Amino acid sequence: MTDVAAPADTRPRVTISRPVEWCDTDAAGHHHHGAVLRWVEAAEAELLRRHGQAALFGRIPRVRYEVDYRNRLWFGQLVQVELVLARLGEKSIRYDFTVRGEDTVAATGSLTIAFAQPDSPRAEPWPEEVRAALGGQGRT
Amino acid sequence: MTDVAAPADTRPRVTISRPVEWCDTDAAGHHHHGAVLRWVEAAEAELLRRHGQAALFGRIPRVRYEVDYRNRLWFGQLVQVELVLARLGEKSIRYDFTVRGEDTVAATGSLTIAFAQPDSPRAEPWPEEVRAALGGQGRT
Amino acid sequence: MTDVAAPADTRPRVTISRPVEWCDTDAAGHHHHGAVLRWVEAAEAELLRRHGQAALFGRIPRVRYEVDYRNRLWFGQLVQVELVLARLGEKSIRYDFTVRGEDTVAATGSLTIAFAQPDSPRAEPWPEEVRAALGGQGRT
Amino acid sequence: MTDVAAPADTRPRVTISRPVEWCDTDAAGHHHHGAVLRWVEAAEAELLRRHGQAALFGRIPRVRYEVDYRNRLWFGQLVQVELVLARLGEKSIRYDFTVRGEDTVAATGSLTIAFAQPDSPRAEPWPEEVRAALGGQGRT
Numbered sequence: 001m002t003d004v005a006a007p008a009d010t011r012p013r014v015t016i017s018r019p020v021e022w023c024d025t026d027a028a029g030h031h032h033h034g035a036v037l038r039w040v041e042a043a044e045a046e047l048l049r050r051h052g053q054a055a056l057f058g059r060i061p062r063v064r065y066e067v068d069y070r071n072r073l074w075f076g077q078l079v080q081v082e083l084v085l086a087r088l089g090e091k092s093i094r095y096d097f098t099v100r101g102e103d104t105v106a107a108t109g110s111l112t113i114a115f116a117q118p119d120s121p122r123a124e125p126w127p128e129e130v131r132a133a134l135g136g137q138g139r140t
Numbered sequence: 141m142t143d144v145a146a147p148a149d150t151r152p153r154v155t156i157s158r159p160v161e162w163c164d165t166d167a168a169g170h171h172h173h174g175a176v177l178r179w180v181e182a183a184e185a186e187l188l189r190r191h192g193q194a195a196l197f198g199r200i201p202r203v204r205y206e207v208d209y210r211n212r213l214w215f216g217q218l219v220q221v222e223l224v225l226a227r228l229g230e231k232s233i234r235y236d237f238t239v240r241g242e243d244t245v246a247a248t249g250s251l252t253i254a255f256a257q258p259d260s261p262r263a264e265p266w267p268e269e270v271r272a273a274l275g276g277q278g279r280t
Numbered sequence: 281m282t283d284v285a286a287p288a289d290t291r292p293r294v295t296i297s298r299p300v301e302w303c304d305t306d307a308a309g310h311h312h313h314g315a316v317l318r319w320v321e322a323a324e325a326e327l328l329r330r331h332g333q334a335a336l337f338g339r340i341p342r343v344r345y346e347v348d349y350r351n352r353l354w355f356g357q358l359v360q361v362e363l364v365l366a367r368l369g370e371k372s373i374r375y376d377f378t379v380r381g382e383d384t385v386a387a388t389g390s391l392t393i394a395f396a397q398p399d400s401p402r403a404e405p406w407p408e409e410v411r412a413a414l415g416g417q418g419r420t
Numbered sequence: 421m422t423d424v425a426a427p428a429d430t431r432p433r434v435t436i437s438r439p440v441e442w443c444d445t446d447a448a449g450h451h452h453h454g455a456v457l458r459w460v461e462a463a464e465a466e467l468l469r470r471h472g473q474a475a476l477f478g479r480i481p482r483v484r485y486e487v488d489y490r491n492r493l494w495f496g497q498l499v500q501v502e503l504v505l506a507r508l509g510e511k512s513i514r515y516d517f518t519v520r521g522e523d524t525v526a527a528t529g530s531l532t533i534a535f536a537q538p539d540s541p542r543a544e545p546w547p548e549e550v551r552a553a554l555g556g557q558g559r560t
Contacts (some may be wrong), residue, residue: 026303
């Protein structure tokens with residue numbers, strides 16, 4: 001019987017906190033689902049910033065977004081958004097995220113982005129320095 | 141050889157137009173992806189309104205949203221959002237949507253909603269009048 | 281007694297209609313006040329577009345905005361936004377606006393913009409073609 | 421010559437920090453002016469929360485908002501929003517605010533709210549406990 005520890009998960013990840021603002025709510029009384037999309041992008045910005053890659057914004061169009069909503073969030077609650085760089089592909093990145101309220105999971109999902117010049121319809125391979133900065137175990 | 145016409149697609153559907161507003165853009169120069177979510181919901185509101193069901197809002201929490209982004213949209217472009225009630229389940233509805241720019245498909249995806257009382261975590265069967273109003277061929 | 285007609289008001293003006301979308305509401309049940317700001321800018325875009333000046337966006341930073349809120353607007357109501365180019369200054373424009381619900385005035389106010397290059401802190405005189413396109417009686 | 425210290429300013433006040441999110445920007449490259457309105461409301465929520473009055477939201481319709489924009493803010497900058505309860509009237513409150521970027525003032529202005537039941541067009545006097553909680557030197 002070998003005695004090998006499971007490898008640590010070194011994929012880039014971040015957790016940010018945001019209050020549910022009044023403008024995040026709608027007439028149902030709880031959060032509007034567009035708020036989840038904004039929180040996820042705020043977490044992505046923080047993750048990229050921590051890895052020195054925030055300047056990618058403007059060249060990382062979103063190519064897919066999917067989310068399952070599980071519970072309501074209410075004005076003033078503190079939301080935790082956990083985002084992990086789940087897969088670093090040749091020309092794309094997939095993030096997985098979990099949005100939590102005080103004691104519930106409000107939403108889970110994923111966001112896939114690509115690397116493309118501002119006016120180009122075509123994705124390009126990530127520059128080497130981006131791969132180096134974001135590699136972790138996320139690479140495949 | 142029989143001579144039977146294919147049945148017409150009578151599922152409820154709607155197409156709305158919206159200009160890309162300045163506040164729909166971001167510093168990449170084109171539309172922010174949150175705009176798609178708002179346009180889809182505007183189309184849903186118009187579809188429900190036309191079938192006398194707009195008062196459902198507030199009791200139809202979103203349970204799943206997925207979208208593939210295909211092309212950029214620019215300030216001032218007129219966007220066409222086509223939304224079809226693709227599936228009327230016992231307690232949920234799935235809409236499929238296509239967002240078009242002037243000569244491109246900008247996004248395709250689906251939105252699934254459920255029927256639930258404002259403070260209840262549990263979905264309920266659609267009231268009979270809702271099924272009657274929205275039935276079309278969407279029922280399964 | 282002379283027989284002189286009052287001069288017609290030829291200042292550029294526009295009225296647009298927008299439904300109150302679900303995402304325009306908040307947990308108070310009615311429209312969030314940020315919606316007014318977006319509607320006003322949508323009216324401005326339409327006014328500039330009709331005068332061939334929509335390309336100004338990006339070089340017309342907002343310098344002042346003021347609004348008095350008078351009545352609530354509710355999901356699904358059709359809102360009328362009337363915007364008039366009230367004053368065309370050397371380097372700025374002031375629009376006055378009125379936002380109406382079905383039978384009430386919801387908000388009145390004004391928005392002042394300037395002409396400035398994207399990265400410059402300093403306003404510049406309007407180009408001659410802008411003055412010519414927007415002049416009407418708005419010039420001073 | 422008397423030796424009287426100026427009275428301390430005990431008006432309720434708060435300063436919050438928010439990063440400029442990607443969705444706060446527009447195609448001009450810098451922040452969209454609607455972001456200021458959201459930041460101001462976030463500061464108001466924090467101020468009321470600290471004084472145990474966050475539950476007022478839903479019964480405090482906005483009655484006036486005015487803002488002067490002075491400088492651009494860019495994606496990723498940390499914004500400081502200082503809000504002070506400048507005047508506690510019988511039925512209304514006026515907040516004054518200053519929004520700062522890293523080394524500039526981006527916007528200054530004021531927001532006036534009233535106290536009203538959710539469906540009433542008429543403002544009411546603040547409840548005594550609200551006055552007690554928010555009084556400070558702001559009362560007049």
